[in-house]
Amino acid sequence: MIPIVLIHSGNPPYLKFSIRKALQKNKVYLIGDTNPQIDHKNFTFLDMKDYINDDYLKFQKIYKHLSTNNYGFEIFCFLRWFILKEFMTKNQIDVSFYIDSDVMVYVDVNDEYYKFEQYDFTLLHRTAGISSFVTTTGINNFCNALISIYSDHNSYNFQKIESHFVIRQKHGLGGGVCDMTLLEFYHYHSDIGGGPGKVGEMMTIIDGSTYDHNINAQDQYFKFNGMKEVEMIDGVPYVFSEKLNKNIKFNTLHFNSGAKSLMEKYF
Numbered sequence: 001m002i003p004i005v006l007i008h009s010g011n012p013p014y015l016k017f018s019i020r021k022a023l024q025k026n027k028v029y030l031i032g033d034t035n036p037q038i039d040h041k042n043f044t045f046l047d048m049k050d051y052i053n054d055d056y057l058k059f060q061k062i063y064k065h066l067s068t069n070n071y072g073f074e075i076f077c078f079l080r081w082f083i084l085k086e087f088m089t090k091n092q093i094d095v096s097f098y099i100d101s102d103v104m105v106y107v108d109v110n111d112e113y114y115k116f117e118q119y120d121f122t123l124l125h126r127t128a129g130i131s132s133f134v135t136t137t138g139i140n141n142f143c144n145a146l147i148s149i150y151s152d153h154n155s156y157n158f159q160k161i162e163s164h165f166v167i168r169q170k171h172g173l174g175g176g177v178c179d180m181t182l183l184e185f186y187h188y189h190s191d192i193g194g195g196p197g198k199v200g201e202m203m204t205i206i207d208g209s210t211y212d213h214n215i216n217a218q219d220q221y222f223k224f225n226g227m228k229e230v231e232m233i234d235g236v237p238y239v240f241s242e243k244l245n246k247n248i249k250f251n252t253l254h255f256n257s258g259a260k261s262l263m264e265k266y267f
Contacts, residue, residue, distance in 0.1 A: 002110050002133075003027045005087065007048070007080040008101040011036050014255070015101050017263040019043065022099070025108040031083055048083060051090070055143055056082040062150045066165035067176030077179040078146065081129075085139045093136070099252070100130040102260050104267070106236050107209075107251045109133075115207070119200035120193075124213040124254075126201065127184040131211055131252045133200075141193025142186050149182070149192070157192070161185065205241075209249035214256045222248070227259065230266065237266065 120138030165176035186194035218224040221243035
């Protein structure tokens with residue numbers, strides 16, 4: 001069985017909608033610091049402190065902050081991948097489905113895995129690990145790549161990452177280097193264990209369904225009016241594709257940023 005895994009600090013109101021929706025068809029683990037007290041046979045809360053390992057501590061030391069965003073937020077986005085790696089290793093889990101806490105899952109992910117089983121890792125829009133199938137090989141390679149790149153700030157790979165921040169600063173843009181920057185780098189580079197043959201894209205429409213990158217983004221000509229125009233049919237979200245001239249089933253919805261307030265509506 002492929003479990004759904006969330007890694008989250010705190011217990012915001014929207015978290016329970018993500019967990020409870022996923023629980024309708026899946027086994028769910030929350031690795032965090034606050035137990036949301038959800039009583040369900042397929043839900044397990046795990047203390048985040050139990051999954052801090054040597055690689056986690058090493059990355060904390062070598063991390064260089066290259067963003068105008070909050071330091072604590074950005075480094076946690078990196079460190080969660082080391083937590084996931086330790087969780088999968090300790091529990092001998094070969095494949096997990098990782099989701100951000102503002103994602104709702106409407107399918108049994110075990111029924112979906114056949115579409116992506118040739119990959120070690122899957123992403124959305126080549127950059128986002130917001131709802132991803134992750135294998136032990138994929139998470140090991142990605143975490144090893146993070147340590148390798150950040151261990152030598154004079155290396156070609158690190159300077160290439162750093163230049164992303166420098167260019168944004170030069171043009172007066174906020175943000176900078178985040179885990180998505182490194183996930184995209186991993187997507188394109190086979191020399192660090194990734195590459196297009198090993199990292200799959202989940203926004204592709206396969207057998208009439210897809211995965212949502214961001215409900216606030218149009219993505220691939222979907223019907224849009226400030227956000228994707230979602231139609232719920234028998235409890236499942238569909239969005240009309242103007243390119244394909246038909247409804248497409250969405251296996252997940254990502255309620256990014258201010259859209260979190262809508263999670264109860266689409267529960």
